Every structure is written in structure tokens, then in C-alpha cells.
Amino acid sequence: MKYAFSFLAVIALILIAGLGSQIPGMHYLFGVAIPYLAIMLFVGGFVYRIIQWAKSPVPFSIPTTCGQAASLDFIKQDKLDCPTKTSEVVARMFLEVFLFRSLFRNTKSEIHDGPKLTYESSKWLWVFGLLFHYSFLVIVIRHMRLFIEPIPRWLTAIEGVDAMLQIGAPTLYLSSITLLIGLLFLFARRLMNRQVRYISLNNDYFPLVLIFAIAVTGILMRYFLRTDIDIINIKNLAMGLVTFSPVIGAKIGAIFYIHLFLVSILLAYFPFSKLMHMGGVFMSPTRNMANDSRAKRHINPWNDPNIKPHSYAGYEDEFREFMVEAGIPVEKELPAAKDEV
Ligand code: HEM
Structure with missing residues (x-):
């Protein structure tokens, strides 16, 4: 029941924001002070983690290699799986970041009676991982309409594509649904797969539950509790936050404060959690190094110049x-x- 803690924590956060924001005079805390604090923690924490990684010595040349290394002319090099040039490293990184290539090559191994060890391709994590991340990206991009005026044409175009099914009013965004589907799969995988369940910690469940709650409160706000919020006041607040002159309108609605508070918690938590894989993927020596140790000498930066070989x-x-x-x-x-x- 490791995940119970995450549910309880998120329920507690919802209660704090839902009840707290109704206390007179607390709007400023939940609408301005906490979001600013969260942004500061996010940016400061993110930069700090990246600097720490950048400063870490890389004593060995350790790129992950999964294919033929550059060798004699007549042996074909696998440029993506054993990159020797920066351009090849960039190509591999691009495919990793935008298409989750290593997840695509994921395999599942099982022991059957016999005993017999079998391997099979396992693409579901790749499919739902992509679905979740791209839905999240589209939603974050769409939210920019709250922070920009006038709204650029490209943003309206993205919204148009996302709402192309034209279901309901306000029109249903596909990404709202696909985000939930992606999250449900990722959560179910942690519960149902024995091995994954065994290694899962609170820090694996919490971000999933938190993002789920953010999505549900957003969906409630847009499709079900529309009359409880005042979108004009929310837009004014959002514009005020980015121009450092925030104003809180008379009516905003508790559901919005819950949504914003959960987002603030996510931002503050981000740099100190596994979510930092967003920045970390670029800092990982196994991914960002070229496998050129036969052509270039890799010098350990830990070597003390005063200690002679x-x-x-x-x-x-x-x-x-x-x-x-x-x-x-x-x-x-x-x-x-x-x-x-
Ligand atoms: C991690 C960041 C966030 C996520 C994942 C998220 C998620 C969502 C989702 C899934 C919806 C449902 C409708 C849709 O898909 O657009 C929504 C709606 C909404 N969100 Fe967020 N949200 C985030 C950040 C924010 C922030 C920072 C604000 C305000 C400052 C905000 C304000 C709103 C509002 C006002 C709606 C209703 C929009 C409408 O009625 O069209 N959200 N959010």
C-alpha cells in the first residue's frame, strides 16, 4: 500500500487549498505568494541540479553502446547506437528526447517451465509514455493563452487541432483525455507488474497522483464547474503574475485555487524528484558522450596535476x-x- 501515502498527501493538499482559499484574506497567499515561491524553487532548484551535474567529474568514457563501434573501413558502424561524432550523439539524443527511442526497444524477459527464458518486445510503456508526455506538453503550451495577450495565431491553431473532435461546449480537448489515459496506464503498470511494484516508492506514485489531481481539477473547471470560476479574473491574475503586478479579482473560485496550489506543489517538488529526468537526460554521460575513446584520450578531470604518473x-x-x-x-x-x- 505504498501508494496510499501519495493519495492521502494529495487529498490533504486539496483540502488545504480548498478550505484555506476560502478564509478571507488568504487569496493572496494561494493566488500570488505560493505560486511565486514555487516558481523560485523550481527555477533555483532546476539550475542548482544542472550545475551540480555539470560540475561532476566524468572519470571514464562511458557512453552506452548497443551496436557496432567505428572500426575498419569495411565494417559498418552503427552510428546511432555507437556514436563517435558529436553530430551522431545529437541525433541519438534527439530520437531519445522526442521519440523515447530506448523505450521503443524495451523487451520483457520471463522464465517459464522448463526452465525456459523468453524475451519479447514490450511496447506499451513506450506508447503510453509518449501519450502522457506529449499530452502534458500540449496542455502546458495551451495554457500559455492565460499568460499572453493578444493570443498568437499558432496557439489558436494548436487549440483547434486539439479540439478537432468538436465534442460538447466548451469543446473537449483531446489532450485532457489522453493525459488521463497515459497517467492511468503508468499508475496501473506500477500496481500490476510485480517487478515494477516491488521497486516502486512513494516518490514514484506521488507525481502520478499529483498530476492526475491537477488534470482532474482542470477538467472539472473547464467542463463541469465552469460557472464556479471567473475566467476573466483568472486571466488577469495570470497576466499579473508574469508582469509582476498581480491582482486578485473578487470571484475566482475554490477549484481554481486547488488547481493552482497543486501546480505550485508540483513545481516546488520537481527539482528534488525523479522528474528532473527532464534536465538530467542531457547531463547523463552515458547519453551525451561520443564513443571515441580509441581516437581521443579521455583524461580523468579528477587527476591531480601535482600527482605525476x-x-x-x-x-x-x-x-x-x-x-x-x-x-x-x-x-x-x-x-x-x-x-x-
Ligand atoms: C503542470 C501544469 C498544469 C497542468 C498539467 C494543467 C492541466 C489542466 C488540464 C488538464 C485542464 C483541463 C482543460 C485543458 O486540457 O486545458 C486545465 C484547465 C485549466 N487550467 Fe490548468 N494545468 C496546469 C497549470 C495551470 C496554471 C499554472 C494555471 C493558472 C495560472 C492553470 C489554470 C487553468 C484554468 C483556468 C483551466 C480552465 C481552462 C478553461 O476553462 O479553458 N493551469 N489544466
Whole structure:
């Protein structure tokens, strides 16, 4: 029941914002102070984590290689799976970031009676992972309409495509639904797959439940509790937040404060959680290095310039006498003693 904590935590957060925002004078806290604090934590934390990663020494050349390395001319190199040039690294990274290529190649291994070990392709995580991430991206982009005036044409075009099914009024956005479907799959996978359930922690369930609650409160606001919110006041507040002159209108609605509070928690939590894979994927030496260690010498940045390399020959020169005395074989004999000459 590791996930129970995440549900309880998110329910507590909803109650805090739902009830707290109804206390007179608390609108400013939930509408302005907490969102600003969350943004500061997000930006500060994100930059801090990236700097820490950038400063970490990379003692070894450790790109992940899954294909033929550059070799003799007549042996075909696998440029994506064993990149030797920066352009090849960029191509591999691009496919990873935009198409989750490594997940596409995911396999499932099982032991059957016999005993027999089988491997099969496993694409569901890739499909729903993509669905979730792209839906999230589209929703975040669409939300820009709250922060920009006049609304650019490209944004209206994205909304048009997202609402192309023209279901209901206000029209249903496909991404609202696909985000929920993606989240449900990712959650169900953690519960149903024995191995994944075993390694799942609170920090795996919490972001899923939190984002689910953000999506549900957003959907409630747009499609079901439309009359409880005042979208003009919300837009004024959002515009005020980005221009550092926030104003809170008379009526905004508790459901909006809950939505915004959950988003603030997500932002504040982001840099200190696994969600940092968003920035981390670019900082991972297994992904951002070229496999060129045969062509270029990889110098460990941890090497202390004051410590000179000590070759075996130098070592033997230093200790030959003691080695001979202890009966340890040496490569070069001791010079003959003077009285023996
Ligand atoms: C992680 C960030 C966020 C996510 C994932 C998210 C998610 C959603 C979703 C799924 C909806 C349902 C309708 C739709 O798909 O557009 C929605 C609606 C809404 N969200 Fe968010 N939201 C986020 C951030 C915010 C922020 C920062 C604000 C305000 C400052 C906000 C204000 C609103 C409003 C006003 C609606 C109703 C929109 C309408 O009626 O058209 N959201 N949100």
C-alpha cells in the first residue's frame, strides 16, 4: 500500500487549498505568494541540479553502446547506437528526447517451465509514455493563452487541432483525455507488474497522483464547474503574475485555487524528484558522450596535476633494491656492486 501515502498527501493538499482559499484574506497567499515561491524553487532548484551535474567529474568514457563501434573501413558502424561524432550523439539524443527511442526497444524477459527464458518486445510503456508526455506538453503550451495577450495565431491553431473532435461546449480537448489515459496506464503498470511494484516508492506514485489531481481539477473547471470560476479574473491574475503586478479579482473560485496550489506543489517538488529526468537526460554521460575513446584520450578531470604518473619502470627503479632483497622478480637487474668488479 505504498501508494496510499501519495493519495492521502494529495487529498490533504486539496483540502488545504480548498478550505484555506476560502478564509478571507488568504487569496493572496494561494493566488500570488505560493505560486511565486514555487516558481523560485523550481527555477533555483532546476539550475542548482544542472550545475551540480555539470560540475561532476566524468572519470571514464562511458557512453552506452548497443551496436557496432567505428572500426575498419569495411565494417559498418552503427552510428546511432555507437556514436563517435558529436553530430551522431545529437541525433541519438534527439530520437531519445522526442521519440523515447530506448523505450521503443524495451523487451520483457520471463522464465517459464522448463526452465525456459523468453524475451519479447514490450511496447506499451513506450506508447503510453509518449501519450502522457506529449499530452502534458500540449496542455502546458495551451495554457500559455492565460499568460499572453493578444493570443498568437499558432496557439489558436494548436487549440483547434486539439479540439478537432468538436465534442460538447466548451469543446473537449483531446489532450485532457489522453493525459488521463497515459497517467492511468503508468499508475496501473506500477500496481500490476510485480517487478515494477516491488521497486516502486512513494516518490514514484506521488507525481502520478499529483498530476492526475491537477488534470482532474482542470477538467472539472473547464467542463463541469465552469460557472464556479471567473475566467476573466483568472486571466488577469495570470497576466499579473508574469508582469509582476498581480491582482486578485473578487470571484475566482475554490477549484481554481486547488488547481493552482497543486501546480505550485508540483513545481516546488520537481527539482528534488525523479522528474528532473527532464534536465538530467542531457547531463547523463552515458547519453551525451561520443564513443571515441580509441581516437581521443579521455583524461580523468579528477587527476591531480601535482600527482605525476608513476610507471612500472619508475616504480621498479625506486624499489628494485628492496624487491631483490625480498626475492621479488625484477625486469632490470641491480647494477653489479663495486667490490664485485
Ligand atoms: C503542470 C501544469 C498544469 C497542468 C498539467 C494543467 C492541466 C489542466 C488540464 C488538464 C485542464 C483541463 C482543460 C485543458 O486540457 O486545458 C486545465 C484547465 C485549466 N487550467 Fe490548468 N494545468 C496546469 C497549470 C495551470 C496554471 C499554472 C494555471 C493558472 C495560472 C492553470 C489554470 C487553468 C484554468 C483556468 C483551466 C480552465 C481552462 C478553461 O476553462 O479553458 N493551469 N489544466
